[in-house]
Amino acid sequence: MKEFPNLTVTDHPLIQHKLTKLRDRETPKKLFKELVDEITLLLAYEVTRELPLESVEVDTPLEPTMGKRISGKKLAVVPILRAGLGMVEAVLRLVPSARVGHVGLYRDEETLDPVEYYCKIPAEPEGRMFIVLDPMLATGGSAAAAVSLLKERGAREIRFVCLVAAPEGVRTLSQAHPDVSIWTASLDRELNDQGYILPGLGDAGDRLFGTR
DSSP states (O other), rough: OOTTTTTEEEEOOHHHHHHHHHOOOOOOOOHHHHHHHHHHHHHHHHHHTTTEEEEEEEEEESEEEEEEEEOOOEEEEEETTTTGGHHHHHHHOOTEEEEEEEEEEEEOOOOEEEEEEEOOOOOOOSGGGEEESSSSSSSSSHHHHHHHHHTTTTTEOOOOOOEOOHHHEEEEEHHHHHTTTEEEEOSSSEEEETTTEEESSHHHHHHHOOOO
């Protein structure tokens, strides 16, 4: 997209099928959590596509051969609490060696501004690729704040993964951090007056943890 050059919308049929079920207000909590996990797994395949590889010799049951393994920067996964927690395990199934950090932010219901209450990330952030996870990229305030916290602590390579995004959120994050690539299953229409994505899928945290 010309307006958002650092945005990738993954339109794989399986992702779009699962996203439709995720949007449905009648989808129960258990299935909602499973769908979040499955969509994140499919997105993670795409996000990690450009990880660097190195050649390595391996002995098969029949003969030695050359193969490839991931080299270079180590991976760190950072969910934005609390909804981002529902996306972590999917990435760890792909890359079990990835370290996990946490960023705690909540949105002031009056100003819609993010408020930090927790931040802890793996050591040696300069040598890691960070994947920040949050189901929703709405106003973009929390996402931009989370990326700023990582950069303040030394992170240099950061990617942001969400399930659905609003143009307002993509614009805010892109303007604040033009070096951060954004990956999503859908770029939705807009935000409503309360800062929720339309058509969206409701409050992801409430639906994940049964607090709606």
